[in-house]
Amino acid sequence: MPRILRLAAAQMGPNQRADSRDAILARMVALLEGAAEQGAQLVIFPELAFTTFFPRWLLSGAELDAYFEPAMPNPQVAPLFDRARQLGIGFYVGYAERAEDGRRFNSAITTGPDGAILAKYRKVHLPGSVEPRRATASSSSRSATSSTATPASPPSAAPPPGTLPILGMLICNDRRWPEAWRCYGLQGVELMLMGYNSAAYDPNGGSTEDASLRAFHSTLAVQANAYVNATWAVSVAKAGNEDGSGLIGGSVIVDPNGLVVAEAKTLGDELLLAECDLDACRQGKEKMFNFAAHRRPEHYRRIVDQTGAIPPKG
């Protein structure tokens, strides 16, 4: 019997800083309900879905704290959790996490159809461009949403056999790093979930990258890594002009061949639906990317033995 999972990518338009939490949650619940009406069992929201992408400012103190979730769920996100449980559908959502010990992370969770949290992930890869130039204080909003945490494993709680896939989660810039995908591929991942807020302009202040090139990069990374890990993948944007900064759209659902099966057409709230046959992962996992048969880790030492590039001596 084929293992079919009906997914919805819930791309979101911008969350302005002035938008109330209630207004944002109402949009998310509307997306959730629209997905449920179309039979979705799992809905994927973007990174930092409940707020504006506040790391674009250097905030601190109470102004910064207001963007963080002290626990998950909590009263200020309850409407989403409650409605999902009523509808019997799970979701992935990105949020700013303030841990009990005070550390701050850029995190994501995935819930099951009963509302229980199946797994949590904390972002590993800092944004590639802006961070090093501008982060100044360890309490800044940027360093606060980076992470020193271990990436979450796919859910260690047993999924009901034959129904739920082996899940992996990434956040935004993580999706550009094949190492991150491979760590999930090596756990047999069948469905990778990720949300992002990606600038629609050259984040280095130059003119060498535009929205079209950046959307191409976003999709290319997902297609190739889905293919070489033989997994379904869902990559979901918060898009549009948010507080004066442009964000790319281009949310996609990609199959284990790396083919795009659904793609966002707008920069606003938009649902993409796909019926995913999880057994479509098998051809890749058993043949071309049968890791046990074909990987040669004895040749891959540089990947863990060094961090930066070391050019050969002339």
Added chain:
Amino acid sequence: MPRILRLAAAQMGPNQRADSRDAILARMVALLEGAAEQGAQLVIFPELAFTTFFPRWLLSGAELDAYFEPAMPNPQVAPLFDRARQLGIGFYVGYAERAEDGRRFNSAITTGPDGAILAKYRKVHLPGSVEPRRATASSSSRSATSSTATPASPPSAAPPPGTLPILGMLICNDRRWPEAWRCYGLQGVELMLMGYNSAAYDPNGGSTEDASLRAFHSTLAVQANAYVNATWAVSVAKAGNEDGSGLIGGSVIVDPNGLVVAEAKTLGDELLLAECDLDACRQGKEKMFNFAAHRRPEHYRRIVDQTGAIPPKG
């Protein structure tokens, strides 16, 4: 001053088993001369360019030996080396190597404009599909063209500063493995060279992969890995109907943004030219893929600590 290298990908049509070595070399020399006329400084030929893709048969003994080069160069490939040296252009070429100790490899070399061999590489990743089902004897042509060798580093001989790039080489199936690319990325690679013979049909005997999907995979892997390693890449096919087996074409030259700048239109002998600005690698290497700043190898242990996939315990 920009560092410009003018490259030619020399896609080859099929080499039939009945074709003489002289006839094949004449085609290669014609491609070399055509590239030189258009100002190319480096020409990239396919994997096993001097012969038919003999691993499709299970050969042994003298019949197998005939496909191998006992040294490089040697009299039976001299016309290519001699003409390249006369023209003052370098080349990458794949060939079957019989080492002095008798071991056999699927290898590639790159020569400089003076004809000297800059570097040699031996294929690391076995074909993903056919091998496990059919390889039977350690002396077979298939196992003979796999490898237990260490991948070559980029040339350790000093390239003249400011002219030659840091080179990496892969062969055929290697190009699908991000680990292989990353090992070169971690050496600051600026130009990746690779040749392939890839089936135009499902190599597992099924009907789930056709020529179009397999060509898509071939290009996707090169685009994504060029992007995430911020390198130029040239991927060159032996194409067409070779001894009754279809081979995909789709040779490409890809820039450090992962964009295809030249692509083969035929399944025959065909030259693709591109003027490559090696400094175009810098934006990626210094910003998004500044490995020293952004890689997190402490999270990548699975990549070397395990070979096959290990699903999470339910």
